[in-house]
Amino acid sequence: MTDSATHALISALPQPILLINREGMVEIANQSARELFGARIQHAQIRAHLRQPEVAAMLERVLAGKSEDSANFVMATGNHETIWRVVARNGVAGMFVLSFSDISDIEAAEAQRRDFVANVSHELRSPLTVLVGFIETLQGPAGEDPVARAEFLGIMSEQAARMSGLVADLLSLSRVEAVEKIxxxxxxxxxxxxxxxxxxxxxxxxxxxxxxxxxxxxxxxxxxxxxxxxxxxxxxxxxxxxxxxxxxxxxxxxxxxxxxxxxxxxxxxxxxxxxxxxxxxxxxxxxxxxxxxxxxxxxxxxxxxxxxxxxxxxxxxxxxxxxxxxxxxxxxxxxxxxxxxxx
Ligand SMILES: Nc1ncnc2c1ncn2[C@@H]1O[C@H](COP(=O)(O)OP(=O)(O)OP(=O)(O)O)[C@@H](O)[C@H]1O
Ligand SMILES: [Mg+2]
Incomplete structure (x- = not known):
């Protein structure tokens, strides 16, 4: 392939791509990369543009000869944050290539999943703690006292109802989600x-x-x-x-x-x-x-x-x-x- 064909190919790729020489200077920045970093990225020192510690350390490893590496890079515009996965691959015509993929949605889904599990655990833990506490109490002398026993059983049944309500809601949520497309x-x-x-x-x-x-x-x-x-x-x-x-x-x-x-x-x-x-x-x-x-x-x-x-x-x-x-x-x-x- 000729140089100009390579150039055209890189330019046409939808994801931001940078071709970088041994000194860390940007030789080629495709259209998407210029949109991401501004036109000044062309012929600039890449270290000046990727200063976040994780990605900067990754760059140094690749400049030192590591064949492939990757790191995340967070870019904030206004109150919107984009998370880029940056992959560096060495040995392309004596240079290395940096490619950027937007992984914000994947990261957001992952965070949502973690929050969800944390929330469910938390909501189940409180009634469960109460239940365990009262079971222990009833196993002791308080179990012989009919008034206390009736009161405790009342609280226990309330907490058990809370848990079963939560589980019913969770099931109904997942059932609805499963058929949401239909x-x-x-x-x-x-x-x-x-x-x-x-x-x-x-x-x-x-x-x-x-x-x-x-x-x-x-x-x-x-x-x-x-x-x-x-x-x-x-x-x-x-x-x-x-x-x-x-x-x-x-x-x-x-x-x-x-x-x-x-x-x-x-x-x-x-x-x-x-x-x-x-x-x-x-x-x-x-x-x-x-x-x-x-x-x-x-x-x-x-x-x-x-x-x-x-x-x-x-x-x-x-x-x-x-x-x-x-x-x-x-x-x-x-x-x-x-x-x-x-x-
Ligand atoms: N009519 C309303 N007036 C004022 N606030 C409301 C009203 N409806 C809902 N909310 C608020 O929205 C929140 C979420 O409501 P949602 O129905 O999702 O949960 P919930 O009623 O707290 O619990 P659940 O529906 O699971 O029993 C409520 O906790 C309440 O703060
Ligand atoms: Mg409600």
Missing amino acids: RPRTPVCLDAVLKATLAALRPQIEAAGISINYDVPEGLPDIPGDYDQLVQVFHNLVENALKYGATGGRVDISATHVPMFPAHQGPVLRVSIRDYGEGVDPIYIPRLTERFYRIDKARSRDSGGTGLGLAIVKHILSRHRGRLVIRSALGEGASFDAVLPLT
Whole structure:
């Protein structure tokens, strides 16, 4: 291949590539590398551009003759960080090649996985610690005291219920994720879904002293969906309204047929669960659907929450090609709208 053909080939490669001589001077920088480092990278000293300790040490090893090596290099632009995997390969026409691959997404997924495992372990550990403690207590003299025993067993059963709730949520999350790509198509009547949800939550609605304003017009078209999963969506949304919005005394449930929803380029049903409680500071809104995210951990935990509810809601809606629209302001209650496409 001629020199100019090699040049053209390197230039056309989508990933940033640098050809570097024995002195560490950049001989060739392809288009992507010039975009990454600026045009000055051409004929510059590479050491001046890759100063982070890990990658600098790697460069020295390769300049000293090591045939292949790699290191990570973090580049920050504004508040966005890109992590590059830099691979150096020696002995190309007396020079060496540095190639860069963007591994930010892989690293982010890995971090998410670690967080998830840490969160699950943490959530299981607290009730387990309580259980172990009370089992030991009951094995001692306190076990003979019927009053203490009844009290301890009550606490133990509460903690066991917490654990089984957490495990049920985790299973349902992984089940939804497993089928997320397959859109459910059974015609589902949302009025029936909402009525079944309210019937199941009746005791909680009464305990919270909430009045429900139900405004779902008759004759709404069925949506293509999964009945049980949709019940799960509205169960969590209404339950949240009861748990976090009870001070408002009422919850509005309404559904509207929107013939043309811009984000979907087609008709949708929009179901809104609106409470008049304390609401959410808008800065927290984008995080609410993250797994295990709770604004007030202690309070959510007291009411048996694990922070998985809205994560499950989001996955189910996405399986239905729909979305969740959250609007709230502190002191003004909150509305959680499920937007479900009809086509
Ligand atoms: N209607 C609401 N008003 C105010 N805050 C809310 C409302 N709904 C949810 N939140 C906040 O969002 C957080 C996450 O809700 P999510 O349903 O995911 O978890 P949870 O209710 O705490 O636990 P789980 O649903 O697993 O039992 C809650 O802990 C709460 O801080
Ligand atoms: Mg919830």
